[in-house]
Amino acid sequence: MSTSEQPASRAPDSLSRPIATETRGDTGEFDVPEVTDRSGKPKLGPTGRPIREIPEPPMLERHGPARVLAMCNQKGGVGKTTSTINLGAALAEYGRRVLLVDFDPQGALSVGLGIQPHELDQTVYNVIMERSVDICDVIRKTSVENVDLLPSNIDLSAAEVQLVAEVGREHTLLRVLRPVMDDYDYVLVDCQPSLGLLTVNALTASDGVIIPLECEFFSLRGVALLIDTIEKVRERLNPKLDITGILATMFDPRTLHSKEVMARVVEAFGDTVFDTVINRTVRFPETTVAGEPITRWAPRSAGATAYRTLAREVIAR
Ligand SMILES: Nc1ncnc2c1ncn2[C@@H]1O[C@H](COP(=O)(O)OP(=O)(O)OP(=O)(O)O)[C@@H](O)[C@H]1O
Ligand SMILES: [Mg+2]
Secondary structure, three states: OOHHHOOOOHHHHHHHOOOOOOOEOOOOOOOOOEOEOOOOOEOEOOOOOEOEOOOOOOOOOEOOOOEEEEEOOOOOOOOHHHHHHHHHHHHHHOOOOEEEEEEOOOOHHHHHOOOOHHHOOOOHHHHHHOOOOOHHHHOEEOOOOOEEEEOOOOOHHHHHHHHOOOOOHHHHHHHHHHHHHHHOOEEEEEEOOOOOHHHHHHHHHOOEEEEEEEOOHHHHHHHHHHHHHHHHHHHHOOOOOEEEEEEEEEEOOOOHHHHHHHHHHHHHHHHHEEEEEEEOOOHHHHHHHHOOOHHHHOOOOHHHHHHHHHHHHHHHO
16 A cells, blocks of 8 residues: 555655755654665555655754653553653754653653662652752753753652642643753653553643554554543643654564554554554663663664664654
8 A cells, every 4th residue: 555545644745845954943844755676666664554765854953942742652561661762862863952751650761761760869750849949950961962861750659649739730741841942852751651640741741642552462452542532632731732653662573463463553543653663672671771772772783773763753754
């Protein structure tokens, strides 16, 4: 099936416009050719669609204001945190300034960047609950150039309950991020596996949602509820919220099951599904132990390459 037959979405249109030279921030204006084989037929990727080679994005001349993306799926263990770290690091390789927000009391994102959450004096919890705390004092640099982190730890679990009593409770994260929006090109919010008030805060603060989806049959079941929640947030709290893309993760090209799930996802969501697919590999659990993104820990691995391709797709969308 050619891309033109897919259900309508923003991607093909925004991908076919010419490259802008002097812009502030990323606008998604790219020329994306399809990759062909020797006979001139388009080569198909794991999504069953023609592979498109997205060129390296132009360097930005000026930075900000940030595009905020929530990495969201209420199902646990689907690759939200892994994708937040590695997409962030890959965007930074393209010269983008990135803030990663750990919005999960488990603090896995902080751990994945080599930080011990229980040793932190102040975290995102203090920023959202105490007006006197300046976000700039809590954001810290990571070992990756151009990637900063707003860390989290178990303290954040209390916020879900405490925020309920606040005025404008859904807008808290949006409010606290405002002062640093001009310092970054991307803010990626790593959500916890739930659709509670913290996740609603992340969606209210975001321009787009990236939904990591494990290539496994049971993963499909929760997606309708997630999309329903996103639509409610769009209607009631944040009209600009959009689904940036669905990212298939833990794909195993050797199994029919993975391919069947992939086909179902593409059938249901069309061009919303990123061309980039993240394969299942033991290298990701290894990087968590190393406390580094895969783009640094194993820069030439297939996993690192995949997240760089994803970064190009995200910039182009
Ligand atoms: N592509 C992959 N291949 C193999 N293992 C992976 C892959 N992506 C992530 N993992 C591993 O799967 C586990 C869950 O990943 P991750 O923590 O990113 O998911 P999550 O959605 O953030 O989970 P949670 O919902 O608990 O926050 C981790 O051990 C991680 O190292
Ligand atoms: Mg996580």
